[in-house]
Amino acid sequence: MPHHTQTFTIPTSGKSLVEFTSDVAQWLATTGVTTGLVTLFCRHTSASLTINENAAPAVKRDMLRWMEMVAPENAGYEHDDEGPDDMPAHLRATLTGASLSIPVVDGRMALGTWQGIYLAEHRSQPHRRQVVAHVMGD
Amino acid sequence: MPHHTQTFTIPTSGKSLVEFTSDVAQWLATTGVTTGLVTLFCRHTSASLTINENAAPAVKRDMLRWMEMVAPENAGYEHDDEGPDDMPAHLRATLTGASLSIPVVDGRMALGTWQGIYLAEHRSQPHRRQVVAHVMGD
């Protein structure tokens, strides 16, 4: 069974949810896979992956505010080598997770109508993040 | 290597954890796969997948109460187009995630004794939810 890997580099402007669904879809189309499995893996501990609603921009803003609430800055962390956003970034990366797998059916990822694939940047400063993709299928 | 996909439609009665382990197990048996990997993917942003204890019904009730606490309603969300349960549903879906992968060993999913596979419905109203399954193996 053929399989392929690809690394996506995603620039961020600090804390944000950056959609890259179309990058994955375009790459998938080049592989010719019609039935299979796509896996995405974020190579960082202060950024992560999540599936989220891709229609209303307010959802992204509420999601980021919620992460500030669940894993707040300045909560007396022992680890703050790189500033107040350091440890909360690790916690928020844990919250959403590093990997995502999506079946491929009829040549497309089986995403629902409102689902988009997002890189969640948890640091305050801009970064360039790497997501490794793998697809197996035929 | 053979692989197969299947879509499960899971009716819910509003906020709840709906076990569908046996549906997946029965489908897996029909594929004849004895060693491989099952991946499940939830096609929604207000429902999600989780592995949970399948013995004590109180665990499900405590889990649902915990989600109400971690991602509460009426927390001043900007996005409330569809009512007070709308944005919390997106947050709780993020909390548990859209995809799950389970190795297949000796013809069965390698679940532990107490593990069940659940669709988590995060909206107040009943829905029909779609979970796409993919298995590769031989």
Place this chain on the structure above:
Amino acid sequence: MPHHTQTFTIPTSGKSLVEFTSDVAQWLATTGVTTGLVTLFCRHTSASLTINENAAPAVKRDMLRWMEMVAPENAGYEHDDEGPDDMPAHLRATLTGASLSIPVVDGRMALGTWQGIYLAEHRSQPHRRQVVAHVMGD
């Protein structure tokens, strides 16, 4: 396409994050897979898997304290058959999740420089935990 499974048994000393990246890497090397996908699955509902920073020990301590905050003990749970750490353990396992998938590129898991693979033990007492690994690739 060749594939392989393996069960890792990980002893814990009560609530802790136990890194086992090198166990997975050593097993992967024996399989000879150079391009593919590794999936890890935790067979428990009171222990789970997470990717975390592997450099600063304080990160692990902050992470454990955060879990105590997000899913506290003695929060009026209905399910407490096995003591005050029982239900929080299920909640924390839900928070981080049971499965992780990591692409294999050039014979190695595509982990970032600072990423380690951890079993998160959520019970107070020591346990022996099972993680089932699956790799497909060639």
